[in-house]
Amino acid sequence: MAITLALLLSLFAVSTNPGHTYASTVEVGAKSAILVDAETGKVIFEKEADLTLPPASMTKMMTEYLVMEAIEEGTISWETTTEIGPYAYEISANPEFSGVGLKMNKDYTVRELYEAMAINSDNATTITLTELIAGSESEFVKMMNEKAEEMGLPDYEFVNATGLNNSHLGDNYPEGTEPDATNMLSARSAALLAYHLINDYPEALEFSSQPTAEFDGQTITNWNWMIPGMPGSNLDQFSYEGIDGLKTGYTELAQNTFTGTAERDGQRFISVVMKSESRASRFQQTRKLLDYGFNQFEHKELYPAAQQLEDQSTLPVTKGKEDKISIETNEALSTLVKKAEEDQYEIDYSLSEEQLVAPVEKGQKVGTATLVYTGEESYGNILPNGKQSVDIVTTGAVEKSNWxxxxxxxxxxxxxxxxxxxxxxxxxxx
Missing domain, CATH: 1.20.5 (Single alpha-helices involved in coiled-coils or other helix-helix interfaces)
Structure with a gap:
């Protein structure tokens, strides 16, 4: 009976985030959290999601993005080799930081370095990749902030590529930053960064989904305990069907952080929890969020293509052989819908012209149809232009009338x- 009551209380708890209402949702113990649809960017849960906090090694998602971008642009390749510098070696040799034990005067491929960074959250391999791409971590940090602005991250400050505090780096902290500075991100920004990483470079998930990997004769282990098949029977309790990323993080200042992503039957979610009490709790909170998403939401086509509004089904045409033309949507309108909320959406037409001048072509765009949510819960979007919209087009052609x-x-x-x-x-x- 007690278990049933607890389940009901959890199911009908209401988020206290000011200005947002999320009924029938979940209670998350982390200081800050967010859950979004990985396809549309639609936010379906948030708790203090705009609070700027240290992300710890979730910072490496931006480093991963820039490495992938450099490979795409041909600046480097997966088989490019490089040796580590004194700064990276110093970090690698420090037992206080997660590390794979890099060796001086040894060539490492970009693939090897990336695997150690993405799977084992290695800091020295991260630094080595930044020096390879930008010449120095200082220059790479500039690239990180520029890319964050380009992505439209709402809250960010990158001061190094690893997620360590600058104070951990000693005299090697990047030029142009403060010696005691730390990276800062909001959960919303972390979710948007993850959105760009897995949508622009889905191969990133091929690395982050690996429980283990071989590196320089040793087996390195993923810090994401939710990945199915993780070694160690004590980690079975954290295994989660469909999870394949993305990045954990920990420092004393940040506490435990985790950006997770999972896919089931074509539906993918991105979750972020920040400032969680323990390594275990960050995964437990992530499970709550993902369960809520998979159990309560599904993608649905709400309006098929060729949809017409009764009072806006035609547009007048001047100087044509016909004086009006029929208009309709060119694609179906679909979105992630909470169960029993299918009827809480409507279409809003925005026409670019009040009338057309012949000649008019078939399929000519005349406006935009946007899906509008009319219910009580608040579903925002991490994308700057995250509305579900399609074009309104003409269904036929109108020739220009003769002289x-x-x-x-x-x-x-x-x-x-x-x-x-x-x-x-x-x-x-x-």
Whole structure:
């Protein structure tokens, strides 16, 4: 009975985030959290999601993105080799930091370095990749902040590529940053960064989903205990179906952080928890969020293609062989919908022209149809333009009328104007 009551209380708890209402949702113990649809960016849960906190090694998601971008642009390749520098070696040799034990005067491939960074959260391999791409971590940090601005992250400050505090780096902290500075991100920004990483470079999940990997003759282990198949029977309790990423983090200042992502039956979610009490709790909170998403939401087509609003199904046409043309949506409108909320959405038409001038082509765009939520819960979006919209187009074509018909129409308009003016003048006499 106690278990049933606890389950009900958890199911019907209400988030206390000011300005947002999330009924029938979950209680998350982390200081800050968010859950979003990985396809549309739609937010379906948040708790203090705009609070800026240290992300710890979740910072490496930005480093991973820039490595992938450099490979795509041809600056480096997966098989490019490099040796580690004194700074990276110093970090690697420090037992206080997670590390794979890099060796001086040894060539490592970009793939090896990336695997150690993405799977084992290694700091020295991260630094080595930044030096390879930008020449120094200082220059790489500039790239990180520029990319964050380009992505539209709402809250961010990158001061190094690893997520360590600058004070951990000694005299090696990046030039242009403060010696005691630390990276800062909000949960919303972390979710948007993860969104760009897995959508722009889905191969990142091929690395983050690996429980273990071989590196320089040793087996390195993923810090994401939720990945199925993790070694160690004590980790079975954390295994979660469909999870394949993305990045854990820990420092004393940040406490435990985790950006997770899981996919089931084509539906993918991105979750972020920040400042969680323990390594275990960050995964327990993530499980709550993902369960809520998978159990309560599903993608649904709410309006099929060729949708027409009853009072806005045509547009007038001038100088054409026809005086109006039919319009409709060119694609279906679908979104992530909470169960029993299918009827709480409607279409809003925004027409670019009040009338068209012939000739008019079939399929010509005349406006935009946007899906609007009319319910009580608040579903925002991590994307700057995150509304679900499709084009409104013409269903056929209208040819321009020939010169004779246009002339007759012009004469008709001329005499009509004269008649109207005369009537108005006579009215004025009386």
């Amino acid at each position: 004779f018909m246009l002339m007759l129409g012009g004469i008709g308009e001329f005499f009509s104007d004269i008649f109207t003016g005369a009537v108005d003048m006579v009215k004025g006499w009386f």
